[in-house]
Structures are given as structure tokens and as C-alpha cells.
Amino acid sequence: MSVNLDLNDLVMMLFLFLCICIVISAISFALFKIIKGADNSKPLITNRVKIIEKRPTHPVSWYVVETQDGNRIQLRCFDKDKIYISAGDSGMMSYRGKTIVDFKRDNN
Numbered sequence: 001m002s003v004n005l006d007l008n009d010l011v012m013m014l015f016l017f018l019c020i021c022i023v024i025s026a027i028s029f030a031l032f033k034i035i036k037g038a039d040n041s042k043p044l045i046t047n048r049v050k051i052i053e054k055r056p057t058h059p060v061s062w063y064v065v066e067t068q069d070g071n072r073i074q075l076r077c078f079d080k081d082k083i084y085i086s087a088g089d090s091g092m093m094s095y096r097g098k099t100i101v102d103f104k105r106d107n108n
Contacts, residue, residue, distance in 0.1 A: 032059075036078055036099070038097065039096040039097030039098060039099040040096065042096045042097040043096070044094055044095075044096050044101065045094065045095055045096070046092060046093070046094045047067045047068060047092070047093060048067070048068040048090070048091070048092055048093075049065040049066060049067050049068070049090065049091070049092075049093045050065065050066045050088075050089070050090040051063055051064075051065055051085055051086065051087050051088060051089045051090070052064040052065060052066050052072065052087065053087055054085065054086060054087045059078070060076050060077065060078055061076065061077045061085075062074060062075070062076050062077075063075050063076075063077065063085060063100070065093065073098075074098070075093075075095050075098055075099065075100050076098055076099055076100065077099070077100040078099065079100075083100060083102065083103050085100075085103050089103075089105050089106075090105070090106050091103060091104050091105040091106045092104045
């Protein structure tokens with residue numbers, strides 16, 4: 001069994017592959033923007049927290065934090081290049097919904 005492909009078939013397959021890649025990229029970008037912007041309408045909460053665990057993923061880092069009243073919540077950070085947080089850190093954290101807006105580390 002042999003398959004004969006001419007140049008036109010290869011060009012068509014390449015074109016279809018590129019179109020599929022562009023569509024998938026556009027959908028992924030749109031979903032990322034929707035998820036990132038979903039918390040903008042929620043109130044800004046500021047609490048004293050301790051970082052229990054850091055779960056780095058690309059392009060979002062997830063953190064398990066313990067608030068001053070003992071609650072543990074999972075928060076994400078889209079700006080991990082601007083907000084530096086490590087496991088064991090403690091300080092004041094501002095967040096909207098599940099998104100970290102700011103973190104000010106205690107100077108201990």
C-alpha cells in the first residue's frame with residue numbers, strides 16, 4: 001500500500017495545519033483573558049497571610065495561603081515576574097476573587 005502525495009496536497013495539508021494552530025491559539029488566548037479578567041468585578045480583600053505552598057505552573061503560579069483567622073485558600077498569580085512570593089513567606093496580601101493583586105512581605 002502506497003500513498004502518493006503531490007505538492008498541492010502537501011501545501012493544502014500545511015495550510016490546514018496552520019489554520020488549526022491559529023484557531024487553537026486564538027481560543028486559548030481568549031480563554032486566558034476571560035479567566036484573568038473574571039476577578040476584576042470582585043471586591044479587593046487584604047489579609048495578613050502565610051504562604052504554605054507554591055505550585056508553579058506556566059503561565060500562572062498557584063499558592064496555598066493561610067489567613068490570620070486560620071482559613072486556607074488557594075490563590076493564583078498572573079504577575080509572577082512582578083510579585084515575588086516563596087513558600088514560608090508571611091505578610092500583607094491583597095487579592096480579588098482568586099487572583100493575587102499585591103503582596104508585601106514582613107521584614108522579619
